Amino acid sequence: xxxxxxxxxxxxxxxxxxxxxxxxxxxxxxxxxxxxxxxxxxxxxxxxxxxxxxxxxxxxxxxxxxxxxxxxxxxx
Numbered sequence: 001x002x003x004x005x006x007x008x009x010x011x012x013x014x015x016x017x018x019x020x021x022x023x024x025x026x027x028x029x030x031x032x033x034x035x036x037x038x039x040x041x042x043x044x045x046x047x048x049x050x051x052x053x054x055x056x057x058x059x060x061x062x063x064x065x066x067x068x069x070x071x072x073x074x075x076x
Contacts (some may be wrong), residue, residue: 006051007075008057013045016064
């Protein structure tokens, strides 16, 4: 498995928006995203300062039903 990149929440948000997600609502400092066509997908992104922890990023990728390779291509 390829190593996860260190990215900010803003880059993750931008990547997921390109992948077909939209911002459903925000609760405090967490964004809740839904997918336009895959209505069962629900992803939560923390909007804290700094880079996301690797385990948090891995969880977001799993919630979005993406592979690490697909995610890495979408942030480039």
